[in-house]
Amino acid sequence: MTGTPAPAGQGRLQRRLGMADAVVIGLGSMIGAGVFAAFAPAAAAAGAGLLLGLAVAAVVAYCNATSSARLAARYPASGGTYVYGRERLGDFWGYLAGWGFVVGKTASCAAMALTVGSYVWPQQAHAIAVAAVVALTALNYTGMHKTIWLTRGIVTVVMAVLAAVVVACLTSGDADPARLDVTSDATAAGVLQAAGLLFFAFAGYARIATLGEEVRDPARTIPRAIPLALGLTLVVYAAVAVAVLAVLGASGLAAATAPLADAVRAAGLPALAPLVRAGAAVAALGSLLALILGVSRTTLAMARDRHLPHALAAVHPRFNVPHRAELVVGVVVAILAGTADLRGAIGFSSFGVLVYYAIANAAAWTLTPAEGRPARVVPVIGLAGCLTLAFALPVFSVVTGTAVLAAGAVAYGLRRAFTARLT
Structure with missing residues (x-):
């Protein structure tokens, strides 16, 4: 079996994405706002031990990426772990993964939109956030080609800015290697909490898998694109973390509201902060x-x-995108971004994504060698790591995440009962 086809009449998405496109989408998802914001709360949790947290998050992310890549090659359809859980573990587990992803990531969309607004025009953050959502939804609606083009430009700009930060900090006379002592004030609990928070920054490689129906030669492309994008991201994040810690120290980084901008100021280059x-x-x-x-x-x-x-399953006959799904997601995100302050949703989103990947690892465990099963240790470490990091997150994130998953499970049960009564 190579994937579950769409039911007749719904339409299939076209396979337009090659290796470079898939890697760019992964980089665009991972090298995002997390690198500008996630290091501060991680430093507050673990001090310089955030470097250990970064390593732990990377190991778990690697296991998740490997499991997801093997599953995506086997089931190259839209939906990611929703599809894998359904096919390998049963309908409920696929549904739970999809529910957690859609609800958690919808909140993350609003949080990212508000982040755009707070950087572009803080006094009108909500208005800018809504405008950003509308513009990107319109862009996505017109097809994947324009989306890839914009993503390439964004990745290029962000990589250039991060390279400037690393060079500025590491060549500064204020950089002190002693500030990188990971054993100075770190605890095991702090390192795990930092890893859980930093995992948010790695979670974007799922985007390659969720676009599996649009990737050319998915059995070959996806297993290569996911680890490549993840590896490049890890190198970038490690370099940025070391550079910023060397200048600010753990306490300075933990207190920073804009860590990378504060780092270049401390390095003696305040003119670089606006960039x-x-x-x-x-x-x-x-x-x-x-x-x-x-x-x-x-x-x-x-x-x-x-x-x-079911109406959201439609695919546009000209642009070949799930246009109704994109419009509904855009409307919901725009409403949230225009009316609420959801930047605190990062922890909740991390919880949902970790559960999502826990299900992916459980699904990968069921693969046979003939189906491309990864080494047994990979899904075991991935599953255990996801659950450990999920419950090491701040209590509020764990409670809200658990409540949302429970609400989804109740909705699933009610729907099943209603359907059974009708039949």
Whole structure:
């Protein structure tokens, strides 16, 4: 079996994405706003031990990426772990993964939109956030080609800004290697909490898998693109973390409201700070673009199975995108971004994504060698790591995440009972 086809009449998405496109989408998803914001709360949790947290998050992310890549090659359809859980573990587990992803990532979309607004025009953050959502939804609606073109530009700009930050900090006379002592004030609990927070920044490689129906030669492309994008991201994040810690120290980084901008100021280059802020806005825009793509494709897959309104399963005959799903996601995100302050949703989103990948690892465990199963240790470490990091997050994130998943499970049960009564 190479994937579950769309039911007749719904339409299939076209396979337009090659290796370079898939890697760019992964980089655009991962090298986003998280690198500009996630290091501060991680430093507050673990001090310089955030470097250990970064390593832990990277190991878990690697296992998740490997499991997801093997599953995506086997089931190259839109929906990611929603599809894998359904096919390998049963309908409920696929539904739970999809529910957590759609709800959590919709909140993340609003948070990223507000991040764009806060960097571009803080006094009108909500208005800018709504405008950004409308613009990117319109762009996605017109087809994948324009989305890839914009993502390439965003990745180029953000990588250039991050390179400037690293060079400025590491060549500064204020950089002190002693500030990188990971054993100075770190605890095991702090390192795990930092890893859970930093995992948010790595989670974007799922976008490659959720777009599996649009990737050319997915059995070959996806297993290569996911680890390549993840590896490049890890190198970039490690370099930025070391550079910023060397200048600010753990306490300075923990207290920073704009860590990378504060780092270049401390390095003696305050003129670079506006460029960093602009880079952060562009990075948040890239994350928002990738998030809307991922949520709309998972919405499409769930709508095909009638876990969401079946009308959302439509594919545009000209632009070949799930246009109704994209419009609905755009409207919901725009309303949230215009009316609420959801930047605190990062922890909740991390919880949902970790559960999502826990299900992916459990699904990968069921693969046979003939189906491309990864080494047994990979899904074991991935599953255990996801659950450990999920419950090491701040209590509020764990409680709200658990409540949302429970609400989804109740909705699933009610729908099953209603359907059974009708039949």
